[in-house]
Amino acid sequence: MRNLRQSGIYIAFVAIVALFAVLTDGVLLSPGNLTNIVLQYSYILVLAIGMVILIIAGHIDLSVGSIVALTGAVSAVLVIQNGQPWAVGALAAVAVGVAVGAWHGFWVAYVGMPAFIVTLAGMLLFRGLTLQVLDNVSLSPFPPEYQKVASGFLNGLIGGQGYDAFTLLIAALAVGGYAVGVFRTRLARIRYEQPVESFPLFVARVLLVAAVVMYFAWQLAHARGLPIVLIILAVLVIAYGLVTKDTVFGRQVYAIGGNLSAAMLSGVKVRKVNFWIFVNMGFLAGVAGVIYSSRSNGAQPGAGNMFELDAIAAAFIGGAAVAGGVGTVVGAMVGGLIMAVMSNGMQLLGVEQSTQSVIKGLVLLLAVAFDIYNKRRAGATR
Amino acid sequence: MTDVLLEMRGITKRFPGVIALQDVSLEVRHGEIHAICGENGAGKSTLMKVLSGVYPSGSYDGEIRFDGRPVHFAGIRDSESAGIGIIHQELALVPYLSVAENIFLGNERRGRNGLIDWNRTNADAAQLLAEVGLDENVVTPVIQLGVGKQQLVEIAKALSKDVRLLILDEPTAALNDVDSAHLLDLLRRLRDRGITCIMISHKLSEITAIADSTTVIRDGRTVETLDMGSAESTQERIIWGMVGRDLESFYPERDSAPGPEVLRIEDWTVWHPVQPRKVVDGAGLTVRAGEVVGIAGLMGAGRTELAMSLFGRSYGRNISGRLFMHGKQIRARTVAEAIGNGIAYATEDRKHYGLNLIADVRTNVSAAALGKLARAGWVNGHEEIKVAEASRRDMNIKTRTVLDTVGTLSGGNQQKVVLSKWLFTDPDVLILDEPTRGIDVGAKYEIYTIINRLVAQGKAVVVISSELPELLGTCDRIYTLSAGRITGELPVGEATQEDLMALMTTDKEDNA
Numbered sequence: 001m002r003n004l005r006q007s008g009i010y011i012a013f014v015a016i017v018a019l020f021a022v023l024t025d026g027v028l029l030s031p032g033n034l035t036n037i038v039l040q041y042s043y044i045l046v047l048a049i050g051m052v053i054l055i056i057a058g059h060i061d062l063s064v065g066s067i068v069a070l071t072g073a074v075s076a077v078l079v080i081q082n083g084q085p086w087a088v089g090a091l092a093a094v095a096v097g098v099a100v101g102a103w104h105g106f107w108v109a110y111v112g113m114p115a116f117i118v119t120l121a122g123m124l125l126f127r128g129l130t131l132q133v134l135d136n137v138s139l140s141p142f143p144p145e146y147q148k149v150a151s152g153f154l155n156g157l158i159g160g161q162g163y164d165a166f167t168l169l170i171a172a173l174a175v176g177g178y179a180v181g182v183f184r185t186r187l188a189r190i191r192y193e194q195p196v197e198s199f200p201l202f203v204a205r206v207l208l209v210a211a212v213v214m215y216f217a218w219q220l221a222h223a224r225g226l227p228i229v230l231i232i233l234a235v236l237v238i239a240y241g242l243v244t245k246d247t248v249f250g251r252q253v254y255a256i257g258g259n260l261s262a263a264m265l266s267g268v269k270v271r272k273v274n275f276w277i278f279v280n281m282g283f284l285a286g287v288a289g290v291i292y293s294s295r296s297n298g299a300q301p302g303a304g305n306m307f308e309l310d311a312i313a314a315a316f317i318g319g320a321a322v323a324g325g326v327g328t329v330v331g332a333m334v335g336g337l338i339m340a341v342m343s344n345g346m347q348l349l350g351v352e353q354s355t356q357s358v359i360k361g362l363v364l365l366l367a368v369a370f371d372i373y374n375k376r377r378a379g380a381t382r
Numbered sequence: 383m384t385d386v387l388l389e390m391r392g393i394t395k396r397f398p399g400v401i402a403l404q405d406v407s408l409e410v411r412h413g414e415i416h417a418i419c420g421e422n423g424a425g426k427s428t429l430m431k432v433l434s435g436v437y438p439s440g441s442y443d444g445e446i447r448f449d450g451r452p453v454h455f456a457g458i459r460d461s462e463s464a465g466i467g468i469i470h471q472e473l474a475l476v477p478y479l480s481v482a483e484n485i486f487l488g489n490e491r492r493g494r495n496g497l498i499d500w501n502r503t504n505a506d507a508a509q510l511l512a513e514v515g516l517d518e519n520v521v522t523p524v525i526q527l528g529v530g531k532q533q534l535v536e537i538a539k540a541l542s543k544d545v546r547l548l549i550l551d552e553p554t555a556a557l558n559d560v561d562s563a564h565l566l567d568l569l570r571r572l573r574d575r576g577i578t579c580i581m582i583s584h585k586l587s588e589i590t591a592i593a594d595s596t597t598v599i600r601d602g603r604t605v606e607t608l609d610m611g612s613a614e615s616t617q618e619r620i621i622w623g624m625v626g627r628d629l630e631s632f633y634p635e636r637d638s639a640p641g642p643e644v645l646r647i648e649d650w651t652v653w654h655p656v657q658p659r660k661v662v663d664g665a666g667l668t669v670r671a672g673e674v675v676g677i678a679g680l681m682g683a684g685r686t687e688l689a690m691s692l693f694g695r696s697y698g699r700n701i702s703g704r705l706f707m708h709g710k711q712i713r714a715r716t717v718a719e720a721i722g723n724g725i726a727y728a729t730e731d732r733k734h735y736g737l738n739l740i741a742d743v744r745t746n747v748s749a750a751a752l753g754k755l756a757r758a759g760w761v762n763g764h765e766e767i768k769v770a771e772a773s774r775r776d777m778n779i780k781t782r783t784v785l786d787t788v789g790t791l792s793g794g795n796q797q798k799v800v801l802s803k804w805l806f807t808d809p810d811v812l813i814l815d816e817p818t819r820g821i822d823v824g825a826k827y828e829i830y831t832i833i834n835r836l837v838a839q840g841k842a843v844v845v846i847s848s849e850l851p852e853l854l855g856t857c858d859r860i861y862t863l864s865a866g867r868i869t870g871e872l873p874v875g876e877a878t879q880e881d882l883m884a885l886m887t888t889d890k891e892d893n894a
């Protein structure tokens with residue numbers, strides 16, 4: 001059941017990509033456009049990582065849009081107004097994000113308030129602070145080094161004829177690393193006498209992943225090279241994917257969301273875990289704030305508006321359960337990409353903004369309805 | 383006063399796989415207080431649910447005649463309009479509504495315009511409160527009232543519906559002595575006004591004090607109805623009726639060889655988390671290695687509360703007393719500390735407190751000791767599966783793979799997952815709260831076998847159970863708990879069900 005639901009997401013993703021690729025006569029998959037999608041939605045994906053972890057534990061964060069605005073504003077004041085180096089601005093932004101996360105974590109974990117209320121208050125609070133920090137005006141532009149975070153590329157480092165060899169090299173290394181990783185897992189499974197898929201099937205799976213990644217890299221290499229944000233995003237996805245799946249801490253997040261009382265009675269330090277996942281959300285919102293301010297080359301009082309809803313939608317479309325206990329980082333990324341491809345594809349087709357909103361709303365609704373339908377069926381077989 | 387108000391004849395109620403009631407009959411006369419007695423799980427509450435229409439007509443066999451006419455209730459509304467009111471053990475009041483609003487909830491006093499007539503609501507409520515002897519303002523939210531007063535509000539609510547037969551399920555279980563006495567007085571006054579009462583109670587002293595007749599139910603069958611006016615109808619007589627059966631011989635044999643003391647508590651006192659009363663009062667007990675110790679007590683005696691307060695203060699507040707492991711005083715202020723000190727507690731309610739039902743067997747087995755499978759915080763997933771597989775083999779958990787969702791397993795197999803989880807923490811003392819609740823006979827035998835294997839390995843086991851035969855069949859020594867106090871300690875060789883039941887129903891006064 002769970003496998004079907006997970007793979008259902010991937011199938012839906014492939015179908016949506018195929019649909020828009022056909023409708024846009026292939027423009028969707030063109031090198032320039034793929035680069036665009038990555039640049040345009042990277043900060044939503046970063047937010048979705050933190051959001052899905054909160055949702056797994058049974059919480060939510062409505063304030064991430066405001067945190068993105070506040071952290072970007074702090075960075076802009078330091079770098080643009082006070083002429084600090086770009087790194088100081090970026091680090092300060094992340095630090096402010098962490099502090100905001102700790103603030104939320106305190107109220108949720110130690111005072112015992114519902115996250116919905118705490119972060120709703122945070123949404124207002126930090127939006128207001130953003131306006132105060134910026135004194136109600138937009139600040140721009142950032143120096144070029146800061147802009148590189150979101151719009152910079154690593155290319156030309158080792159040359160290439162009409163394409164960027166460095167991008168392909170990095171992709172090849174990533175694929176190689178992936179292949180070695182899954183092969184070692186396979187060996188360990190055999191050593192522990194667990195069932196493994198047949199060797200040809202295993203090879204086919206690795207080759208498929210390699211083909212998709214290399215195609216994507218090939219396309220990027222023919223555009224502007226390897227976006228720096230893509231590297232940031234890849235590192236975060238891999239790190240958080242492993243942390244949620246393979247660490248004691250990650251498992252405790254699932255335990256809390258699956259059955260809070262049982263988790264407590266199993267010795268899970270629920271308050272501590274809840275506190276740290278909010279701190280983590282603040283950290284990622286700070287990172288997203290840096291990326292967003294870098295991309296928009298400035299800080300605006302209204303920045304990040306409604307980002308929380310995109311991040312929440314990504315998590316739920318990606319298979320997270322409303323009641324908690326279920327969800328994956330990779331699923332949330334696919335959920336976010338589904339939204340990204342749909343938005344981008346509809347923009348390419350010239351669909352009106354209003355219609356786009358209607359369609360995205362329906363997709364979110366149907367995704368969660370599908371989740372509930374599945375659960376009911378699973379419940380009926382019990 | 384001899385005419386019959388309620389007659390239930392040949393009531394049989396089946397649940398999937400279980401017969402809860404078999405050919406039960408009950409006859410209640412006009413204007414009497416009729417007590418219903420029986421062990422936990424004997425079928426008392428089921429019988430009352432049949433009567434009040436919670437289980438609608440057609441879902442059971444048999445005949446109900448109320449006031450001489452056959453009745454077929456399709457739901458609670460039907461039985462209410464016939465004049466039957468039921469007050470459940472868990473009170474069904476809305477905490478933030480006022481006393482008056484609660485009394486007339488679903489039965490609102492409305493004016494001509496269709497809006498609620500608040501003057502009439504409050505005036506009528508005040509009159510009803512006077513009838514039940516509750517001196518409170520009718521606009522007070524019920525959350526501000528104690529349990530005893532809330533109980534009276536429930537009765538006022540029933541009276542507002544012109545009730546003729548009032549059913550009370552364990553009305554005094556959560557009340558202190560003063561409130562209990564007050565409630566019993568009220569029941570007498572209601573009887574004098576012609577309102578018939580059925581009272582389910584475990585407190586035999588109350589029953590002998592107030593009931594006109596008593597029906598004893600055992601294993602879903604009526605044993606007998608006693609006329610409480612007769613001199614023969616003593617507490618001992620009722621106990622005999624409640625337990626009068628032979629110890630079934632499905633408990634595996636075990637050689638008992640207790641070793642040194644493992645767990646000891648002294649003067650253990652626990653207060654209710656919100657109400658100002660003690661749930662456990664100065665309890666003391668010891669458990670030795672290789673020994674199974676039973677805790678017997680009726681519902682509300684404080685068994686689970688005692689166990690959970692020991693287990694990292696998971697229940698209650700103002701916990702005081704001393705806790706020793708292997709003779710050394712320890713502190714177990716959190717569950718993690720308790721586990722670290724070698725204590726494990728397997729809950730009576732595995733669905734709500736024991737298992738993550740949406741996760742797989744593997745994750746549930748490792749949940750309480752994940753640290754043992756991790757290095758620097760990273761879990762070795764392969765080792766984890768190996769551990770889960772080993773549990774599956776040892777415990778004979780019937781599942782396709784350890785990656786199956788626990789929620790899809792049967793009750794017995796879920797219980798084995800709970801046991802696996804706690805055994806993986808490698809405890810010195812394992813507290814099992816109702817370890818065989820809701821599982822079939824075959825799985826019960828397996829659980830008993832597992833318990834025997836554990837004590838053979840030198841572990842200490844505490845079994846909390848409502849089923850006296852189970853305690854007598856598995857334990858070496860049994861403590862009895864009544865109203866939060868340890869009222870007795872018997873080696874199993876000297877204990878009978880009658881002795882235990884007498885100790886379990888001992889009141890505080892008798893004990894003092």
